[in-house]
Amino acid sequence: MKKIWLLLLPIALFLIGYLAKPKSTTPAQPAAPHQTHSISPKCANCVEEYIFDVIENGSNIFHYPSGPMPARTVSTQDAEKIAAYLTTLQGLKPSHPEWVQEGKTLFYGNCVGCHSHGGKGKPGYFPDLTRRPLLGMQKLRSKY
Ligand code: HEC
Structure with a gap:
């Protein structure tokens, strides 16, 4: 009978140790790296x-x-349209030019508070989205 206890004791101790361990605290996810x-x-x-x-x-570089x-302050669909509009501010043709007009309206509805009229931003606070x-x-890029 004693032998069984000798066998069970380490298992019990292991289980107690396992259960007593604080639940693993997963560290906060770092901001998704840019591609x-x-x-x-x-x-x-x-x-x-x-x-x-x-x-x-989002971004915090x-x-x-x-x-x-x-x-994610806007839906994925709206994000695509706004991205199309902002691409034109870089003098480039977006994948869906038909989204540009609506993208502009969405930009003025959702982003202008920080990025200002025409995306000009504020130096040191909000980046200028017209900068090329x-x-x-x-x-x-300078990192690579
Ligand atoms: C609460 C203020 C705020 C709002 C609202 C906001 N932005 Fe920004 N945005 C910032 C800040 C601050 C940065 C700089 C982030 C960093 O440090 O990487 C930024 C960066 C950016 C950049 C990258 C600029 C660069 O030079 O790389 C883009 C593009 C952008 N925002 C677009 C948008 C769009 C589109 C919206 C609306 C859907 C929007 N932002 C809403 C504050 C804001």
């Missing part, structure tokens, strides 16, 4: 994708005192 593989400010697709990525996932760019190349693309 930097195709990040050329001269290629319309890359610019459009970069802008879309920032709208969907400048650490401005104004805080990060918030993620976009400051963020330039910064990300």
Whole structure:
């Protein structure tokens, strides 16, 4: 009988230790990294994708005192349309030119509060979305 206890004891101790362990605290997810593989400010697709990525996932590469760019403030569909409009501010042709007009309206409805009229932004607080190349693309590229 004693032998069984000798066998069970380590198992019981293991179980107690396992259960007593505080639930693993998963660290806060870091901001999704930008896709930097195709990040050329001269290629319309890359610019459009970069802008879309920032709208969907947010961004905090400048650490401005104004805080990060918030993620997902608009639906994915609207993000695509706004990205099309902002691509034209870079002098590039978006994948769906027919989205530009609505994208502009959506920009004025959702983004102008921070990025100002025409996307001009505010130096040191909100990036100028008419800058060529976009400051963020330039910064990300200089890392690679
Ligand atoms: C609460 C203020 C705020 C709002 C609202 C906001 N942004 Fe931003 N945005 C920022 C800040 C701050 C940054 C810089 C983030 C960083 O440090 O990476 C930024 C960055 C960006 C960039 C990247 C610029 C670059 O040079 O790389 C784009 C594109 C952008 N925003 C588009 C938008 C669009 C489109 C909307 C509306 C759907 C929007 N933003 C709404 C604050 C805002």
